[in-house]
Amino acid sequence: MTASESEQKETLDIGRETVDLSETPLRVENLRKTFGGITAVDGATFSVEQGSFTGLIGPNGAGKSTTFNLITGVHRPDSGAVYFDDEDITGQRPYQIANRGLVRTFQIARELAEMTVLENMMLAPKAQEGEKLWRSVTPGLRGTVEQQEEEVLARAWEMLDFFEIDHLAGEYAGNLSGGQRKLLEMARALMTDPQMVLLDEPLAGVNPSLEKKLLKHVHELRERGYTFLLVEHDMDVIMNNCEHVIVMHQGKVLAEGEPADIRSNEQVIDAYLGDEV
Numbered sequence: 001m002t003a004s005e006s007e008q009k010e011t012l013d014i015g016r017e018t019v020d021l022s023e024t025p026l027r028v029e030n031l032r033k034t035f036g037g038i039t040a041v042d043g044a045t046f047s048v049e050q051g052s053f054t055g056l057i058g059p060n061g062a063g064k065s066t067t068f069n070l071i072t073g074v075h076r077p078d079s080g081a082v083y084f085d086d087e088d089i090t091g092q093r094p095y096q097i098a099n100r101g102l103v104r105t106f107q108i109a110r111e112l113a114e115m116t117v118l119e120n121m122m123l124a125p126k127a128q129e130g131e132k133l134w135r136s137v138t139p140g141l142r143g144t145v146e147q148q149e150e151e152v153l154a155r156a157w158e159m160l161d162f163f164e165i166d167h168l169a170g171e172y173a174g175n176l177s178g179g180q181r182k183l184l185e186m187a188r189a190l191m192t193d194p195q196m197v198l199l200d201e202p203l204a205g206v207n208p209s210l211e212k213k214l215l216k217h218v219h220e221l222r223e224r225g226y227t228f229l230l231v232e233h234d235m236d237v238i239m240n241n242c243e244h245v246i247v248m249h250q251g252k253v254l255a256e257g258e259p260a261d262i263r264s265n266e267q268v269i270d271a272y273l274g275d276e277v
């Protein structure tokens with residue numbers, strides 16, 4: 001990390017702390033997951049570098065979503081391990097993993113569509129201290145809870161402003177366009193000030209101008225030290241934006257490398273890219 005990058009990150013208004021870009025925050029080793037007779041993930045091993053924008057691609061059914069679910073604690077692997085910041089997080093619950101700084105975007109469910117954009121943001125606050133309840137019922141300590149709520153509100157506005165949807169704060173989430181929803185999903189994920197964000201097809205149904213905007217925001221965040229792992233079917237998006245690409249096929253990692261190498265990899269062309277190159 002250069003001195004100016006370091007400076008930029010420390011002064012970032014969305015509140016990231018300085019991180020060491022030489023780290024490898026995420027490592028999955030020999031992950032395996034079966035559903036009945038189906039092997040969804042079959043010994044996948046890869047790692048993601050700190051501060052990178054890494055793409056995870058592969059044909060339908062290759063195991064990408066299941067891998068995301070194994071990393072974020074939605075599913076427990078049959079075998080293998082997930083390490084985040086060199087700590088074994090295998091089998092931890094999604095909220096525990098999120099509290100460590102590893103989050104994924106979630107689609108705005110129907111119930112959330114009936115709340116305003118700002119209310120959606122307030123539902124995803126930064127983890128608060130465990131004694132919150134105790135503080136709220138203890139005379140003299142009420143101010144701390146109020147202070148925390150103010151901090152959550154301030155962060156919500158900062159994120160809405162960053163993603164340029166602050167003018168929609170009072171709008172019901174259900175009234176947003178597909179692209180605006182995707183921006184809200186990203187903004188919500190960032191509420192907890194994570195270190196790493198997993199994006200599962202964040203551009204599906206997004207029009208070209210909002211797609212450009214969303215990718216611009218991801219690049220800005222990445223330059224400031226956030227790490228992104230992206231599942232996306234649009235090959236141009238992957239090849240033009242990610243500096244590292246991991247290709248899954250039949251539950252395994254078939255290849256990984258820079259976009260240009262992946263494009264010309266014979267095995268990848270046979271298994272996946274076919275006519276796309």
Ligand SMILES: Nc1ncnc2c1ncn2[C@@H]1O[C@H](COP(=O)(O)OP(=O)(O)OP(=O)(O)O)[C@@H](O)[C@H]1O
Pocket residue numbers: 035038039040041058059060061062063064065066067
């Ligand atoms: N909860 C589940 N129950 C049963 N089978 C599942 C479950 N989740 C995934 N699978 C199966 O595991 C395999 C891998 O699915 P997965 O969704 O991880 O692939 P993918 O690469 O994300 O595919 P796509 O690009 O189509 O989203 C598929 O055969 C799928 O049908």
